Amino acid sequence: MNVTDLGFIKGFIRMAADGYARGWHERNGGNLTYRLKKSEADEARWCFDTKAQWVSLGAKIPELADEIFLVTGSGKFFRNIEPFPSENIGVCELDQSGGSYRILWGLDNDSKPTSEFLSHLMNHAAKKRAKGDSYRVIYHCHPTNLIALSFLLPLDEKTFTRELWEMITECAIVFPDGVGVMPWEVCGGRDIAEKSAALMDKYDVIVWAHHGIFCAGEDFDLTFGLADTIEKAAEIRLKIMSANAKTLQTITPDNFKELAKAFGVDLAERFL
Numbered sequence: 001m002n003v004t005d006l007g008f009i010k011g012f013i014r015m016a017a018d019g020y021a022r023g024w025h026e027r028n029g030g031n032l033t034y035r036l037k038k039s040e041a042d043e044a045r046w047c048f049d050t051k052a053q054w055v056s057l058g059a060k061i062p063e064l065a066d067e068i069f070l071v072t073g074s075g076k077f078f079r080n081i082e083p084f085p086s087e088n089i090g091v092c093e094l095d096q097s098g099g100s101y102r103i104l105w106g107l108d109n110d111s112k113p114t115s116e117f118l119s120h121l122m123n124h125a126a127k128k129r130a131k132g133d134s135y136r137v138i139y140h141c142h143p144t145n146l147i148a149l150s151f152l153l154p155l156d157e158k159t160f161t162r163e164l165w166e167m168i169t170e171c172a173i174v175f176p177d178g179v180g181v182m183p184w185e186v187c188g189g190r191d192i193a194e195k196s197a198a199l200m201d202k203y204d205v206i207v208w209a210h211h212g213i214f215c216a217g218e219d220f221d222l223t224f225g226l227a228d229t230i231e232k233a234a235e236i237r238l239k240i241m242s243a244n245a246k247t248l249q250t251i252t253p254d255n256f257k258e259l260a261k262a263f264g265v266d267l268a269e270r271f272l
């Protein structure tokens, strides 16, 4: 068996390739991490290098002690993940304190996990606290239309949520909690990691103004589908703005209430 035949590695590579094909990963833009299930870790154990050196994370995340992650590499291009997986992605394990990691597989030639590793781990920890073991994927990408909208709309959660919900009927069903919004901020550091993680308690999507989005989900399909839905809604919003004509009708707060009832979703009514 090849490492790349493992189901979780295949799913990860396919999602990375799909994100690249969508145009959300110019150069080394974006990063993806997946928290392995115990059964997946057991299935992959034969390929792990358990003599690798521990490296400090610079922070302690005790909730994630002993957890294993599949991650994209720092400075790596999504475009190269599918043809050259072991150079561009890797499996990393956290130690018993949740303060250090070591590379069990991949990230060849002294590569390191993504520059947003700390953000990803803090977001995984936030989701684990809020949702138990169901959430597995954290995804950061640079979707064109959503980034454009962050120049045009006020940077508040109510405006972003409503503008996106109104674009396609299904949006309110796909992200009934709405979207979190953060103003522009330096990326790659602890500050942005902590602020994002604080919002991940409430949201599955966070907009980083003039930069991109951070998404969380239960599996690759749901997380990619969430980013795809958000970006499509942003594209429609932008097309409407570009048409430069008055909008004649939209989905109203009463419509949203009907929708929530019909689909049994718990819609964040503070956005209506």
Ligand code: 2HA
Binding pocket: 028, 029, 030, 031, 075, 115, 116, 140, 187, 188
């Ligand atoms: O380089 O997108 O936010 C990866 C990034 C950092």
Ligand code: ZN
Binding pocket: 029, 030, 140, 141, 142, 187, 211, 212
């Ligand atoms: Zn980015």
